Amino acid sequence: MQKLSINTESLESLSKLTVAILVLRCLFLPQTSPQDWIRLRLLQDHVEERKDTKLQKLCQDFLVNYLRDIGLNKNQISDNEIHQVCGILDSNAFESKTLDGVESRAVFPLSAMVNSSCLPNMTHVTRKDRKMVLVASRDIQKGQELFICYTGTRWGRITRQKHLLLTKHFFCRCPRCLDPTECDTFISSIKCLECEGYMVQEAQSDSTEFSMPWHCQKCRHEMEHKKVVAVETMIGQMLKLVNKNSTHHLEQVSRKLKRVLTSHHYILLEIYMNLVTLYGNNKEKHERIVELCDILIPVLQKLEGSSKAVAFMLIARIGSQVSICRAGNEELLQSGWHEESLTHFDDAYTLIKSDVQAPDSLIEVKISLTNLKEEKDSNKKDSLKLEANYEHPDKDNVYYPPSEENIEKLV
Numbered sequence: 001m002q003k004l005s006i007n008t009e010s011l012e013s014l015s016k017l018t019v020a021i022l023v024l025r026c027l028f029l030p031q032t033s034p035q036d037w038i039r040l041r042l043l044q045d046h047v048e049e050r051k052d053t054k055l056q057k058l059c060q061d062f063l064v065n066y067l068r069d070i071g072l073n074k075n076q077i078s079d080n081e082i083h084q085v086c087g088i089l090d091s092n093a094f095e096s097k098t099l100d101g102v103e104s105r106a107v108f109p110l111s112a113m114v115n116s117s118c119l120p121n122m123t124h125v126t127r128k129d130r131k132m133v134l135v136a137s138r139d140i141q142k143g144q145e146l147f148i149c150y151t152g153t154r155w156g157r158i159t160r161q162k163h164l165l166l167t168k169h170f171f172c173r174c175p176r177c178l179d180p181t182e183c184d185t186f187i188s189s190i191k192c193l194e195c196e197g198y199m200v201q202e203a204q205s206d207s208t209e210f211s212m213p214w215h216c217q218k219c220r221h222e223m224e225h226k227k228v229v230a231v232e233t234m235i236g237q238m239l240k241l242v243n244k245n246s247t248h249h250l251e252q253v254s255r256k257l258k259r260v261l262t263s264h265h266y267i268l269l270e271i272y273m274n275l276v277t278l279y280g281n282n283k284e285k286h287e288r289i290v291e292l293c294d295i296l297i298p299v300l301q302k303l304e305g306s307s308k309a310v311a312f313m314l315i316a317r318i319g320s321q322v323s324i325c326r327a328g329n330e331e332l333l334q335s336g337w338h339e340e341s342l343t344h345f346d347d348a349y350t351l352i353k354s355d356v357q358a359p360d361s362l363i364e365v366k367i368s369l370t371n372l373k374e375e376k377d378s379n380k381k382d383s384l385k386l387e388a389n390y391e392h393p394d395k396d397n398v399y400y401p402p403s404e405e406n407i408e409k410l411v
Contacts (some may be wrong), residue, residue, distance in 0.1 A: 137305030
């Protein structure tokens with residue numbers, strides 16, 4: 001095992017190490033875990049496709065040079081081997097979080113074998129024992145291919161396709177990417193300047209061009225692709241100035257963006273999900289959480305099926321519904337919400353109870369929902385007992401309609 005010289009007193013050196021540590025672990029696998037090294041080398045590295053690209057140059061200038069600076073011997077581990085490992089990680093690693101909420105990357109070789117679709121039928125759960133489990137998020141027929149999504153399912157189409165082309169080296173032509181409306185969610189669309197209809201861009205199944213013009217589905221008004229990009233760039237610059245931890249600022253900016261973006265645009269969806277998290281953490285605005293979840297859940301279910309993200313939103317909505325009921329405001333909730341919540345909670349709880357990102361309130365919501373059910377069942381029994389024991393105050397003078405048998409006797 002090679003000895004490295006790492007300056008632990010330099011913040012710059014330590015920050016570089018946090019990026020390089022996974023690469024180092026992989027490079028030392030032949031000595032530390034030969035079996036895992038064999039499994040890792042079975043994965044695609046796309047070294048040839050990465051040659052002379054910005055990605056390869058970044059890897060050379062930052063990672064390779066840094067590893068040489070701390071003493072990684074070139075005679076024992078070549079530059080090409082480092083680039084191979086970088087290629088494997090960029091093409092196959094999953095983004096995850098630790099139990100402390102720290103962003104991280106990890107390779108799960110078997111899960112990495114699953115192909116990609118922007119309409120996946122699988123969702124992945126990273127358990128607290130650091131194992132990954134793939135769970136069906138939709139009904140899967142015998143012989144049907146399994147899919148996960150290599151990008152963010154809530155990203156816009158062009159962002160997804162550019163990311164896949166850059167890091168995975170293929171152009172996605174899944175059903176969603178070929179549908180200008182993205183399964184009628186219009187998640188990438190802006191509003192038409194002429195009539196406020198939805199602007200869509202026709203997908204080209206045989207081209208990797210992103211410059212096709214956009215047109216309004218309602219009035220057929222056309223807009224150049226670069227103008228749509230300019231609108232999104234302007235919004236991106238505006239969001240950099242927004243305090244992401246302020247519900248007031250996020251609500252304010254979402255109201256402004258709704259004038260320009262479709263109601264399910266991916267930028268608005270991310271703002272809504274952030275608001276649900278912030279309101280949930282602060283235990284406030286439960287009615288608003290229910291309202292936001294009612295917007296988010298149908299869109300997420302259409303794109304991801306019964307995914308982990310859907311489970312998180314269901315738990316957030318159920319927790320807020322219980323709080324509203326406990327506050328004596330059940331009339332604000334839809335009829336039958338409790339029965340529906342019991343069913344949805346069981347499904348969501350089963351999926352995410354072992355996930356590293358499972359909310360702290362999960363058990364609390366479960367207990368509250370169970371207690372509420374017991375109270376409702378008890379109240380229902382008491383009500384039935386009262387009805388059974390009820391006597392009319394003037395029972396001797398109450399009129400009872402004659403039965404069919406008595407009518408026949410009278411006749």
